[in-house]
Amino acid sequence: MLIIMEQGEYEKLLERAYSALPKEALTKERFEMPVADSFIQGQKTNVKNFGSILKTIRREPEHMLKYITKEIGTQATTQEDRLVLNGKFTSKQVNDIFTNYIRMYVLCHECSRPDTKIADEHGVKLLKCEACGASSPVKRL
Numbered sequence: 001m002l003i004i005m006e007q008g009e010y011e012k013l014l015e016r017a018y019s020a021l022p023k024e025a026l027t028k029e030r031f032e033m034p035v036a037d038s039f040i041q042g043q044k045t046n047v048k049n050f051g052s053i054l055k056t057i058r059r060e061p062e063h064m065l066k067y068i069t070k071e072i073g074t075q076a077t078t079q080e081d082r083l084v085l086n087g088k089f090t091s092k093q094v095n096d097i098f099t100n101y102i103r104m105y106v107l108c109h110e111c112s113r114p115d116t117k118i119a120d121e122h123g124v125k126l127l128k129c130e131a132c133g134a135s136s137p138v139k140r141l
């Protein structure tokens with residue numbers, strides 16, 4: 001069966017569908033949590049798409065490396081676009097750490113949008129949201 005919609009009908013339908021969604025669902029839908037693509041090689045764990053994840057979340061590699069090193073308790077380095085961890089870690093372990101970092105240091109604690117930056121104000125690290133204007137203190141690494 002073929003349904004022909006009048007021009008503008010589809011947009012109207014979309015609009016209706018969106019306005020029926022709770023606000024929170026809408027904002028969360030905008031950001032897709034990146035998935036770390038990792039594999040183990042010898043005694044090391046490689047994350048192939050580290051570079052592209054950093055681009056998506058707009059964070060400096062040094063900051064995330066610091067976090068990862070602390071959380072995972074091992075040395076981490078970057079090689080071009082890759083992240084290399086000393087030791088063997090499952091994809092789940094790697095992704096848990098990435099997700100925690102993104103929740104803490106990327107997504108706004110108020111509106112969950114990723115349009116944020118980390119600012120330093122009087123020695124306090126703040127996660128500032130460009131979307132809703134909220135700023136939340138975050139742990140210094």
Ligand SMILES: [Zn+2]
Pocket residue numbers: 108109110111112113129130131132133134
């Ligand atoms: Zn916000």
